[in-house]
Amino acid sequence: MIDNILRALGDPALMAVVSLTFRVTGSALLIAIALGVPIGALAGLTRFPGRRLVTLVLYTGMGLPPVVVGLVVYILLSRSGPLGPLGWLFTPAAMVAAQTIIAFPLVAALTMSAVDAVDPDLRLQVRALGATRWQTGWTVLREARIGVTAAIVAAFGGIISEVGAVMLVGGNIEGHTRVLTTAIVLSTRQGDFALAMALGIVLLLLALGANAVLLQLQGRSR
Protein backbone atom coordinates (compact mmCIF):
# COMPACT_ATOMS: atom_id res chain seq x y z
CA MET A 1 0.00 0.00 0.00
CA ILE A 2 2.76 2.48 1.03
CA ASP A 3 4.73 1.64 -2.15
CA ASN A 4 1.63 2.25 -4.20
CA ILE A 5 1.00 5.58 -2.45
CA LEU A 6 4.59 6.67 -3.08
CA ARG A 7 4.32 5.64 -6.73
CA ALA A 8 1.07 7.57 -7.05
CA LEU A 9 2.70 10.63 -5.53
CA GLY A 10 5.30 10.54 -8.30
CA ASP A 11 2.68 10.39 -11.06
CA PRO A 12 3.05 13.44 -13.40
CA ALA A 13 -0.75 13.58 -13.85
CA LEU A 14 -0.96 14.42 -10.16
CA MET A 15 0.84 17.71 -10.75
CA ALA A 16 -1.81 18.80 -13.24
CA VAL A 17 -4.55 18.05 -10.69
CA VAL A 18 -2.69 19.88 -7.92
CA SER A 19 -2.02 22.85 -10.17
CA LEU A 20 -5.69 23.15 -11.19
CA THR A 21 -6.81 22.80 -7.56
CA PHE A 22 -4.55 25.66 -6.61
CA ARG A 23 -5.65 27.83 -9.52
CA VAL A 24 -9.39 27.25 -8.98
CA THR A 25 -9.35 27.60 -5.19
CA GLY A 26 -6.82 30.45 -5.27
CA SER A 27 -8.86 32.43 -7.82
CA ALA A 28 -12.12 31.87 -5.93
CA LEU A 29 -10.47 32.89 -2.65
CA LEU A 30 -8.97 36.06 -4.15
CA ILE A 31 -12.34 37.10 -5.63
CA ALA A 32 -14.09 36.32 -2.32
CA ILE A 33 -11.51 38.41 -0.44
CA ALA A 34 -11.77 41.30 -2.92
CA LEU A 35 -15.55 41.38 -2.49
CA GLY A 36 -16.03 39.99 1.00
CA VAL A 37 -13.50 42.03 3.00
CA PRO A 38 -14.75 45.48 1.88
CA ILE A 39 -18.41 44.47 2.13
CA GLY A 40 -17.90 42.82 5.53
CA ALA A 41 -15.91 45.82 6.77
CA LEU A 42 -18.58 48.24 5.55
CA ALA A 43 -21.33 46.20 7.19
CA GLY A 44 -19.32 46.07 10.42
CA LEU A 45 -18.49 49.77 10.43
CA THR A 46 -21.84 51.28 9.50
CA ARG A 47 -25.32 51.20 10.91
CA PHE A 48 -28.01 51.16 8.25
CA PRO A 49 -31.62 49.98 7.92
CA GLY A 50 -31.66 46.30 7.07
CA ARG A 51 -28.30 45.58 8.68
CA ARG A 52 -29.79 42.70 10.65
CA LEU A 53 -31.19 41.25 7.45
CA VAL A 54 -27.78 41.49 5.75
CA THR A 55 -26.23 39.77 8.79
CA LEU A 56 -28.87 37.04 8.65
CA VAL A 57 -28.27 36.47 4.92
CA LEU A 58 -24.49 36.35 5.38
CA TYR A 59 -24.71 33.99 8.36
CA THR A 60 -27.07 31.72 6.43
CA GLY A 61 -24.66 31.89 3.48
CA MET A 62 -21.92 30.53 5.73
CA GLY A 63 -23.87 27.30 6.00
CA LEU A 64 -24.75 26.92 2.32
CA PRO A 65 -24.41 23.27 1.28
CA PRO A 66 -21.81 23.26 -1.54
CA VAL A 67 -23.83 20.78 -3.54
CA VAL A 68 -26.80 23.16 -3.56
CA VAL A 69 -24.51 25.99 -4.71
CA GLY A 70 -23.25 23.64 -7.42
CA LEU A 71 -26.81 22.84 -8.48
CA VAL A 72 -27.80 26.53 -8.74
CA VAL A 73 -24.62 27.44 -10.64
CA TYR A 74 -25.23 24.43 -12.91
CA ILE A 75 -28.76 25.62 -13.71
CA LEU A 76 -27.57 29.18 -14.33
CA LEU A 77 -24.73 28.06 -16.61
CA SER A 78 -26.53 25.26 -18.41
CA ARG A 79 -27.22 25.79 -22.10
CA SER A 80 -30.81 26.89 -21.43
CA GLY A 81 -29.89 28.89 -18.31
CA PRO A 82 -29.57 32.69 -18.19
CA LEU A 83 -25.76 32.49 -18.18
CA GLY A 84 -25.60 29.66 -20.69
CA PRO A 85 -24.14 31.85 -23.48
CA LEU A 86 -20.96 32.25 -21.40
CA GLY A 87 -20.16 28.61 -22.14
CA TRP A 88 -18.63 28.13 -18.70
CA LEU A 89 -20.27 24.83 -17.73
CA PHE A 90 -17.69 22.03 -17.28
CA THR A 91 -14.82 24.55 -17.31
CA PRO A 92 -12.59 25.79 -14.47
CA ALA A 93 -14.43 29.16 -14.68
CA ALA A 94 -17.64 27.50 -13.49
CA MET A 95 -15.73 25.87 -10.62
CA VAL A 96 -14.27 29.25 -9.63
CA ALA A 97 -17.76 30.80 -9.71
CA ALA A 98 -19.22 28.07 -7.47
CA GLN A 99 -16.37 28.23 -4.98
CA THR A 100 -16.53 32.03 -4.87
CA ILE A 101 -20.21 31.80 -3.90
CA ILE A 102 -19.29 29.39 -1.09
CA ALA A 103 -16.33 31.45 0.14
CA PHE A 104 -17.86 34.95 -0.08
CA PRO A 105 -20.31 34.73 2.88
CA LEU A 106 -17.60 33.22 5.08
CA VAL A 107 -15.17 36.05 4.31
CA ALA A 108 -17.82 38.79 4.53
CA ALA A 109 -19.59 37.58 7.69
CA LEU A 110 -16.45 36.83 9.67
CA THR A 111 -14.85 40.12 8.57
CA MET A 112 -18.01 41.92 9.72
CA SER A 113 -17.83 40.22 13.12
CA ALA A 114 -14.12 41.03 13.48
CA VAL A 115 -14.65 44.71 12.64
CA ASP A 116 -17.72 44.87 14.87
CA ALA A 117 -15.65 43.57 17.78
CA VAL A 118 -13.21 46.52 17.63
CA ASP A 119 -14.01 48.95 20.48
CA PRO A 120 -16.29 51.67 19.01
CA ASP A 121 -14.47 54.26 21.13
CA LEU A 122 -11.29 53.50 19.20
CA ARG A 123 -13.04 54.68 16.05
CA LEU A 124 -13.93 58.00 17.74
CA GLN A 125 -10.38 58.42 18.99
CA VAL A 126 -8.95 57.71 15.53
CA ARG A 127 -11.31 60.32 14.06
CA ALA A 128 -10.33 62.82 16.75
CA LEU A 129 -6.71 62.36 15.65
CA GLY A 130 -7.67 63.67 12.21
CA ALA A 131 -8.32 60.50 10.22
CA THR A 132 -10.67 60.76 7.26
CA ARG A 133 -13.63 58.40 7.03
CA TRP A 134 -11.59 56.05 4.79
CA GLN A 135 -8.53 56.24 7.00
CA THR A 136 -10.70 55.45 10.01
CA GLY A 137 -12.23 52.44 8.23
CA TRP A 138 -8.82 51.19 7.14
CA THR A 139 -7.39 51.65 10.64
CA VAL A 140 -10.27 49.71 12.22
CA LEU A 141 -9.90 46.96 9.60
CA ARG A 142 -6.21 46.78 10.43
CA GLU A 143 -7.05 46.48 14.11
CA ALA A 144 -9.34 43.56 13.18
CA ARG A 145 -6.69 41.82 11.09
CA ILE A 146 -6.50 38.67 13.20
CA GLY A 147 -10.22 38.10 12.73
CA VAL A 148 -10.00 38.95 9.03
CA THR A 149 -7.18 36.44 8.56
CA ALA A 150 -9.30 33.84 10.38
CA ALA A 151 -12.11 34.64 7.93
CA ILE A 152 -9.81 33.97 4.99
CA VAL A 153 -8.49 30.77 6.57
CA ALA A 154 -12.05 29.54 7.16
CA ALA A 155 -13.05 30.33 3.57
CA PHE A 156 -9.96 28.62 2.18
CA GLY A 157 -10.64 25.54 4.27
CA GLY A 158 -14.24 25.53 3.14
CA ILE A 159 -13.52 25.58 -0.58
CA ILE A 160 -10.33 23.56 -0.94
CA SER A 161 -12.06 20.61 0.70
CA GLU A 162 -15.43 20.85 -1.01
CA VAL A 163 -16.36 18.34 -3.64
CA GLY A 164 -20.08 18.64 -4.43
CA ALA A 165 -20.07 21.95 -6.27
CA VAL A 166 -16.92 21.42 -8.34
CA MET A 167 -18.08 17.92 -9.27
CA LEU A 168 -21.42 19.22 -10.55
CA VAL A 169 -20.25 22.27 -12.47
CA GLY A 170 -16.79 21.04 -13.47
CA GLY A 171 -17.71 17.49 -14.38
CA ASN A 172 -14.40 16.00 -13.17
CA ILE A 173 -12.96 15.87 -16.72
CA GLU A 174 -9.43 14.49 -16.77
CA GLY A 175 -6.83 17.08 -17.65
CA HIS A 176 -9.46 19.82 -17.75
CA THR A 177 -11.59 20.12 -14.60
CA ARG A 178 -10.27 17.39 -12.33
CA VAL A 179 -9.19 18.69 -8.94
CA LEU A 180 -7.92 16.87 -5.87
CA THR A 181 -11.28 16.28 -4.20
CA THR A 182 -13.04 15.02 -7.34
CA ALA A 183 -10.02 12.87 -8.17
CA ILE A 184 -10.23 11.30 -4.69
CA VAL A 185 -13.91 10.45 -5.24
CA LEU A 186 -13.14 8.86 -8.62
CA SER A 187 -10.12 6.88 -7.37
CA THR A 188 -12.11 5.55 -4.43
CA ARG A 189 -14.96 4.49 -6.69
CA GLN A 190 -12.47 2.71 -8.94
CA GLY A 191 -10.97 0.94 -5.94
CA ASP A 192 -7.59 2.66 -6.37
CA PHE A 193 -7.21 3.40 -2.68
CA ALA A 194 -3.48 4.05 -2.94
CA LEU A 195 -4.06 6.89 -5.39
CA ALA A 196 -6.98 8.19 -3.30
CA MET A 197 -4.76 8.22 -0.21
CA ALA A 198 -1.92 9.92 -2.12
CA LEU A 199 -4.33 12.60 -3.32
CA GLY A 200 -5.65 12.99 0.22
CA ILE A 201 -2.12 13.49 1.57
CA VAL A 202 -1.39 16.10 -1.09
CA LEU A 203 -4.66 17.90 -0.25
CA LEU A 204 -3.78 17.98 3.43
CA LEU A 205 -0.24 19.21 2.72
CA LEU A 206 -1.62 21.90 0.44
CA ALA A 207 -4.04 23.08 3.14
CA LEU A 208 -1.26 22.96 5.72
CA GLY A 209 1.09 25.01 3.54
CA ALA A 210 -1.51 27.64 2.64
CA ASN A 211 -2.62 28.06 6.25
CA ALA A 212 1.00 28.32 7.37
CA VAL A 213 1.49 31.19 4.91
CA LEU A 214 -1.69 32.92 6.15
CA LEU A 215 -0.68 32.51 9.78
CA GLN A 216 2.76 33.87 8.95
CA LEU A 217 1.13 36.95 7.43
CA GLN A 218 -1.07 37.29 10.52
CA GLY A 219 1.95 37.08 12.80
CA ARG A 220 3.99 39.54 10.77
CA SER A 221 1.27 42.14 10.90
CA ARG A 222 1.27 42.22 14.69
Added chain:
Amino acid sequence: MSPARNAEFEVIDVRHRYGARTVLDMPRLDITGGETLGIIGPSGSGKSTLLRLLQGLERPTEGAVHVCGAPMPFPVPLLLSRRVTTVFQRPLMLDRSVRDNVAFGLQVRGRRDGAAVDALLDRLALSALASAPARHLSGGEIQRVALARAMAFDPEVLLLDEPAANLDPANVARVEAIIRDAQARGRTIVLVTHNTHEARRLAHKTLLLMEGTVVEVNATATLFESPSDPRTRAFLAGELVY
Protein backbone atom coordinates in the same frame (compact mmCIF):
# COMPACT_ATOMS: atom_id res chain seq x y z
CA MET B 1 -0.71 84.88 29.73
CA SER B 2 -2.37 87.16 27.24
CA PRO B 3 -4.85 85.14 25.25
CA ALA B 4 -6.22 86.52 21.99
CA ARG B 5 -9.81 87.69 22.25
CA ASN B 6 -11.33 85.86 19.30
CA ALA B 7 -14.03 83.31 20.09
CA GLU B 8 -12.85 79.83 19.24
CA PHE B 9 -16.05 78.13 20.39
CA GLU B 10 -19.46 79.49 21.29
CA VAL B 11 -21.86 77.03 22.80
CA ILE B 12 -25.32 78.48 22.17
CA ASP B 13 -28.52 77.16 23.75
CA VAL B 14 -27.21 73.62 23.80
CA ARG B 15 -29.29 70.92 25.37
CA HIS B 16 -27.88 67.44 24.86
CA ARG B 17 -29.76 64.30 25.74
CA TYR B 18 -29.02 60.59 25.81
CA GLY B 19 -32.48 59.08 25.53
CA ALA B 20 -34.71 60.87 28.01
CA ARG B 21 -31.78 62.02 30.18
CA THR B 22 -30.48 65.56 29.67
CA VAL B 23 -26.73 65.41 30.20
CA LEU B 24 -25.89 68.98 29.23
CA ASP B 25 -27.95 72.15 29.45
CA MET B 26 -25.80 75.09 28.48
CA PRO B 27 -27.46 78.35 27.37
CA ARG B 28 -24.12 80.01 26.63
CA LEU B 29 -20.41 79.32 26.87
CA ASP B 30 -17.66 81.17 25.05
CA ILE B 31 -14.18 79.76 24.74
CA THR B 32 -11.67 82.32 23.62
CA GLY B 33 -8.90 81.46 21.18
CA GLY B 34 -5.55 81.01 22.91
CA GLU B 35 -6.99 80.61 26.37
CA THR B 36 -7.02 77.57 28.63
CA LEU B 37 -10.42 76.80 30.09
CA GLY B 38 -10.39 74.45 33.05
CA ILE B 39 -13.55 72.44 33.62
CA ILE B 40 -14.09 71.00 37.05
CA GLY B 41 -17.05 69.19 38.52
CA PRO B 42 -18.19 65.91 39.92
CA SER B 43 -18.27 62.69 37.91
CA GLY B 44 -21.21 62.51 35.53
CA SER B 45 -21.62 66.28 35.36
CA GLY B 46 -21.29 66.39 31.55
CA LYS B 47 -17.61 67.37 31.26
CA SER B 48 -16.65 64.65 28.79
CA THR B 49 -19.88 65.17 26.84
CA LEU B 50 -18.99 68.83 26.38
CA LEU B 51 -15.61 67.80 24.94
CA ARG B 52 -17.32 65.42 22.51
CA LEU B 53 -19.54 68.25 21.29
CA LEU B 54 -16.55 70.58 20.87
CA GLN B 55 -14.67 67.89 18.95
CA GLY B 56 -17.73 67.41 16.71
CA LEU B 57 -18.04 63.73 17.57
CA GLU B 58 -21.67 64.29 18.55
CA ARG B 59 -24.24 66.76 17.35
CA PRO B 60 -26.10 68.62 20.11
CA THR B 61 -29.69 67.45 20.47
CA GLU B 62 -30.72 71.13 20.59
CA GLY B 63 -28.81 74.33 19.98
CA ALA B 64 -25.45 74.72 18.26
CA VAL B 65 -21.74 74.87 18.79
CA HIS B 66 -20.18 77.69 16.78
CA VAL B 67 -16.58 77.41 15.69
CA CYS B 68 -14.77 80.63 14.78
CA GLY B 69 -18.10 82.41 14.44
CA ALA B 70 -20.00 79.88 12.33
CA PRO B 71 -22.18 76.93 13.35
CA MET B 72 -20.28 73.65 13.26
CA PRO B 73 -21.50 71.79 10.16
CA PHE B 74 -22.26 68.06 10.26
CA PRO B 75 -20.49 66.01 9.09
CA VAL B 76 -17.62 68.17 10.28
CA PRO B 77 -15.35 69.05 7.33
CA LEU B 78 -11.89 67.57 7.55
CA LEU B 79 -10.10 70.92 7.67
CA LEU B 80 -12.20 71.95 10.65
CA SER B 81 -11.96 68.66 12.52
CA ARG B 82 -8.19 68.52 12.04
CA ARG B 83 -7.74 71.80 13.93
CA VAL B 84 -8.96 70.08 17.09
CA THR B 85 -7.97 66.93 18.89
CA THR B 86 -8.98 65.21 22.11
CA VAL B 87 -6.97 63.27 24.64
CA PHE B 88 -9.64 60.96 25.99
CA GLN B 89 -10.11 59.97 29.60
CA ARG B 90 -9.75 56.31 28.61
CA PRO B 91 -7.23 56.48 25.78
CA LEU B 92 -7.19 53.45 23.50
CA MET B 93 -3.98 52.43 21.83
CA LEU B 94 -3.73 51.13 18.29
CA ASP B 95 -2.27 47.64 18.03
CA ARG B 96 1.10 49.10 16.99
CA SER B 97 4.31 50.27 18.61
CA VAL B 98 4.41 53.32 20.86
CA ARG B 99 6.24 55.28 18.15
CA ASP B 100 3.66 54.35 15.51
CA ASN B 101 0.86 55.41 17.84
CA VAL B 102 2.50 58.77 18.43
CA ALA B 103 3.09 59.23 14.69
CA PHE B 104 -0.51 58.30 13.76
CA GLY B 105 -1.90 61.85 13.56
CA LEU B 106 1.01 62.90 11.36
CA GLN B 107 0.63 59.81 9.20
CA VAL B 108 -3.06 60.46 8.42
CA ARG B 109 -2.09 64.01 7.41
CA GLY B 110 0.53 62.60 5.03
CA ARG B 111 3.31 64.09 7.11
CA ARG B 112 6.44 62.54 8.57
CA ASP B 113 8.20 64.26 11.39
CA GLY B 114 10.38 61.74 13.16
CA ALA B 115 12.14 64.52 15.09
CA ALA B 116 8.87 65.78 16.60
CA VAL B 117 7.87 62.24 17.57
CA ASP B 118 11.28 61.54 19.14
CA ALA B 119 11.25 64.85 21.01
CA LEU B 120 7.82 64.11 22.51
CA LEU B 121 8.81 60.55 23.45
CA ASP B 122 11.88 61.98 25.15
CA ARG B 123 10.02 64.72 27.02
CA LEU B 124 7.44 62.26 28.30
CA ALA B 125 10.07 59.70 29.30
CA LEU B 126 8.83 57.21 26.73
CA SER B 127 11.96 56.84 24.55
CA ALA B 128 12.88 53.47 26.03
CA LEU B 129 9.40 52.19 25.15
CA ALA B 130 9.34 53.54 21.58
CA SER B 131 9.36 50.09 19.97
CA ALA B 132 7.17 48.39 22.56
CA PRO B 133 3.63 47.35 21.66
CA ALA B 134 1.51 50.22 22.97
CA ARG B 135 -1.25 47.93 24.23
CA HIS B 136 1.15 46.30 26.66
CA LEU B 137 1.89 49.53 28.53
CA SER B 138 0.67 50.47 31.99
CA GLY B 139 -2.22 52.91 32.44
CA GLY B 140 0.09 55.82 33.22
CA GLU B 141 2.30 55.11 30.21
CA ILE B 142 -0.74 54.89 27.94
CA GLN B 143 -1.89 58.26 29.23
CA ARG B 144 1.46 59.81 28.29
CA VAL B 145 1.45 58.16 24.85
CA ALA B 146 -2.05 59.57 24.30
CA LEU B 147 -0.82 63.09 25.07
CA ALA B 148 2.24 62.63 22.82
CA ARG B 149 -0.04 61.28 20.06
CA ALA B 150 -2.20 64.41 20.28
CA MET B 151 0.72 66.84 20.45
CA ALA B 152 2.72 65.35 17.56
CA PHE B 153 0.77 67.27 14.93
CA ASP B 154 0.47 70.41 17.10
CA PRO B 155 -3.29 71.03 16.81
CA GLU B 156 -4.71 74.51 17.27
CA VAL B 157 -7.22 73.31 19.85
CA LEU B 158 -6.53 70.68 22.50
CA LEU B 159 -9.33 69.04 24.45
CA LEU B 160 -7.78 67.24 27.40
CA ASP B 161 -9.89 64.89 29.48
CA GLU B 162 -8.05 64.17 32.72
CA PRO B 163 -4.62 64.13 31.03
CA ALA B 164 -2.68 63.69 34.28
CA ALA B 165 -5.03 61.50 36.30
CA ASN B 166 -3.22 58.60 37.98
CA LEU B 167 0.25 59.87 37.09
CA ASP B 168 3.07 60.12 39.61
CA PRO B 169 4.34 63.65 40.43
CA ALA B 170 7.31 63.46 38.03
CA ASN B 171 5.05 62.54 35.14
CA VAL B 172 2.44 65.13 36.13
CA ALA B 173 5.25 67.70 35.84
CA ARG B 174 6.20 66.35 32.38
CA VAL B 175 2.59 66.48 31.16
CA GLU B 176 2.04 69.97 32.55
CA ALA B 177 5.26 71.20 30.92
CA ILE B 178 3.94 70.00 27.54
CA ILE B 179 0.63 71.78 28.19
CA ARG B 180 2.44 75.00 29.17
CA ASP B 181 4.43 74.88 25.92
CA ALA B 182 1.18 74.56 23.96
CA GLN B 183 -0.17 77.57 25.88
CA ALA B 184 2.97 79.53 24.99
CA ARG B 185 2.36 78.71 21.32
CA GLY B 186 -1.11 80.25 21.66
CA ARG B 187 -3.08 77.01 21.50
CA THR B 188 -6.63 76.91 22.80
CA ILE B 189 -6.99 74.30 25.53
CA VAL B 190 -9.99 72.90 27.31
CA LEU B 191 -8.82 70.96 30.33
CA VAL B 192 -11.25 68.67 32.12
CA THR B 193 -9.92 67.67 35.49
CA HIS B 194 -10.96 66.36 38.87
CA ASN B 195 -7.85 67.92 40.27
CA THR B 196 -8.63 71.49 41.30
CA HIS B 197 -4.93 72.17 41.89
CA GLU B 198 -4.23 71.28 38.27
CA ALA B 199 -6.94 73.65 37.04
CA ARG B 200 -5.50 76.33 39.30
CA ARG B 201 -1.99 75.81 37.93
CA LEU B 202 -2.91 75.72 34.24
CA ALA B 203 -6.25 77.35 33.45
CA HIS B 204 -6.84 81.01 32.60
CA LYS B 205 -10.55 80.55 33.26
CA THR B 206 -12.30 77.82 35.19
CA LEU B 207 -15.82 76.52 34.90
CA LEU B 208 -17.69 74.46 37.45
CA LEU B 209 -20.14 72.07 35.85
CA MET B 210 -22.77 70.20 37.86
CA GLU B 211 -25.52 67.97 36.54
CA GLY B 212 -24.96 69.30 33.05
CA THR B 213 -25.29 72.98 33.92
CA VAL B 214 -22.72 75.72 34.42
CA VAL B 215 -22.62 76.73 38.07
CA GLU B 216 -19.95 79.35 37.65
CA VAL B 217 -17.34 80.36 35.12
CA ASN B 218 -14.74 82.90 36.00
CA ALA B 219 -11.08 83.81 35.89
CA THR B 220 -9.33 80.96 37.67
CA ALA B 221 -7.99 83.08 40.51
CA THR B 222 -11.41 84.63 41.10
CA LEU B 223 -13.26 81.32 41.01
CA PHE B 224 -10.91 79.73 43.52
CA GLU B 225 -10.34 82.71 45.80
CA SER B 226 -13.71 84.44 45.82
CA PRO B 227 -16.35 82.23 44.24
CA SER B 228 -19.66 83.96 43.72
CA ASP B 229 -21.92 80.94 43.83
CA PRO B 230 -22.48 79.12 47.14
CA ARG B 231 -22.35 75.77 45.30
CA THR B 232 -18.86 76.62 44.06
CA ARG B 233 -17.78 77.43 47.60
CA ALA B 234 -19.25 74.16 48.81
CA PHE B 235 -17.66 72.16 45.97
CA LEU B 236 -14.23 73.68 46.54
CA ALA B 237 -14.54 73.04 50.25
CA GLY B 238 -15.30 69.42 49.43
CA GLU B 239 -18.70 69.67 51.06
CA LEU B 240 -20.79 68.35 48.20
CA VAL B 241 -21.22 64.65 48.21
CA TYR B 242 -21.16 63.08 44.74
